[in-house]
Amino acid sequence: MRAVVSSLLGLSIFCTAAWAVEPAPAPAAAPAVQATTATPPPQTLPANKPKTLPSSAKGAPNALTAEENPLTAEQLTKNKALQDAKIKALVKDQHSRLQQLEKANLDALAQNQELQLKNDNLGVQVQVLQSERSAQMFLYGAATIAVGVLLGFLIASYVYTKRRRQW
Template identity: 80%
Template sequence: MRAVVSSFLGLSLLCSSAWAVETVPAPAVAPAAQATTAIPPPQTLPANKPRILPETVSANPNALLAEDKTLTAEQLVKNKALQEAKVKALVKDQHSRLQQLEKANLDALAHNQELQLKNDSLGVQVQVLQSERSAQMFLYGAATIAVGVFMGFLIASYLYTKRRRQW
């Protein structure tokens, strides 16, 4: 029993490591900087192919942080001004898009109101036509009954005169 349990655990560990897939972490970049800077997207590798890390990252993982610390005050000010300009441009772009959407929304509301008025007037026309049609059918029915009664009187009078002659 002990051998079965240990072989089962060993097999499950082997299977779980065979199905493990290494994921590539997304770079942590601000949305404003990501939209304007040209950073190539991370390449996805097949599940069975191991990743090879560049030597600079494996040798010194804090290399990127060291670069940021070596920036001068002027460069930091320029970078901050550039980021602020990008943010202002994005805000201005969003504001113009918002105005376009508001204008399109107002146009659509006006068109919707026109269509609702037209729909209401067409509904009234349909009701009028239906009532006219029912009145016309009533008149046809009354005319049919009148013709039937008239024909009945004619046939009855013809039969009455014919019987009278026989006496």
Template identity: 85%
Template sequence: MRAVVSSLLGLSILCTTVWAVEPSPAPAVAPAAQATTSTPLPANKPKILPVSAAGNPNALLAEEKPLTAEQLAKNKVLQDAKIKALVKDQHSRLQQLEKANLEALSQNQELQLKNDNLGVQVQVLQSERSAQMFLYGAATIAVGVLLGFLIASYVYTKRRRQW
């Protein structure tokens, strides 16, 4: 059970990280700038974006601009932190569930033991009751036989006197 839960948790984390990563934008280098530079630029070097409106921060909202490598790295770090927080939260919830499960299992075992003990007590009481009924029956038969002998002897002696 633990292996299944951990594999499902790992798979869900893997799926969320795959879909959470934003694709990196293609390098947007102007053909004229590419022709003027004689040395090729490394692929991992951050790009410098031109400033269109230096004093107006609302201009950035109006235009769509690609994210820089630093911003992508920050986003990645933030996403990783969110994922780690989710994993910790799920781990703590998993521990709480395991603890509650263990408590429920122990309580279930205690109740099963009590149920077994009560079942044994019921059987003992039933056997005692049947033994008691057997003794009552035996006593009734003994009293009936004794009364039968007494009545028979009384009737026999009474008839003898009359003859």
């Protein structure tokens, strides 16, 4: 039981120590996408192995490397100008996209109105054709009745004249 408790305690201390290390700050010129990605933990060296200094720092042991130097006011203004330029470019790009979308929207609205007019015209044509068809059917029915009445009179007169001849 002691072995389990001591190993869990040691593991928890090791994990908290690993999370306590702050990641190195990202350079200001790096895109925002790179800043959101997780940085790998720094590699640890064995305690008995001495650290080697970069070649630029060998002459002056207290000198900071280029990554560790604080940014000067000139560098900060350059970074700010670069960020402002990027923002202006993004705004200009968004503005051009907005204009393209507005133009496409106006074109679509015009096309929609044109299609609605065509649809209305076709609806009127359908109603006219339906009324013409019903009028045509009415005329066919009237013609059929007229032909039937005429044939009835002819047949009746023929039969009536035959009876008179026979007497």
